[in-house]
Ligand SMILES: [Zn+2]
């Protein structure tokens with residue numbers, strides 16, 4: 201399996217009712233993230249507590265804990281072909297989520313198990 205396919209989305213769907221974002225990947229994998237988890241995982245320096253923290257991956261727990269907020273109007277904008285920018289209801293737009301990072305954060309049981317062993 202090529203690394204490219206693993207990090208290439210074919211479809212990105214925001215479901216406000218379910219409070220979920222789903223990414224279909226070119227290799228057939230499907231990732232579903234809670235919106236609130238994605239917000240907690242915002243990679244910008246402000247959310248991550250400083251520039252030195254920016255590269256770090258969030259704790260997978262962010263997707264497992266119950267959401268504190270409902271997000272009703274999340275907007276997504278492509279950044280080149282390597283990332284998307286999320287613009288949240290409150291106007292926060294500093295987070296640029298690379299496809300690589302999103303795939304790495306996939307909270308599905310098989311990915312969590314994979315990274316538990318290989319991480
Ligand atoms: Zn942020």
Ligand SMILES: [Zn+2]
Pocket residue numbers: 229230231306307308309310311312
């Ligand atoms: Zn997964």
